[in-house]
Amino acid sequence: LNATGFMHNRLRMIVASFLVKDLLLPYQSGELYFMQKLACGDLSANNGGWQWAASMGTDPKPLRIFNPSTQSGRYDTRAKFIRRWVPELAGVATDLLINSEKFPPLLRAQAGYPTAIVDHREQQQVFKQRYRDTKRADGPTQNL
Known part of the structure; x- marks a missing residue:
């Protein structure tokens, strides 16, 4: 990304998952960084991709964690x-x-x-436990 301004979508998903679900950082920091570096940055696509990775978009899957x-x-x-x-x-x-x-x-x-x-x-275990704790705080949930 830094060298060319481009990054394959698969690698974008891996990077986003790592930032959000391994490093436990807010997706907005990655979203902003990518918008600053992408040669063809599209605000809606970038935002949607980062929300997807953070499981906050239209297809939330909190336990979708890329290894x-x-x-x-x-x-x-x-x-x-x-x-x-x-x-x-x-x-x-x-x-x-x-x-x-x-x-x-x-x-x-x-x-x-x-x-x-x-x-x-x-x-991965830390993230899952935080997710479970959050769900408990929000009320009844399905078994994880």
């Missing part, structure tokens, strides 16, 4: 995208790149790549 490793393994099976945009990882084995849980901290450090800022599985 970055799963998405990478499904849509970038040879890690070509990762190698192109993260040159530090160009020499790292594909299976480590598409499944970050298999990528040991020592190898990350040797590649000059930082450790993860959050653990996706842990944050």
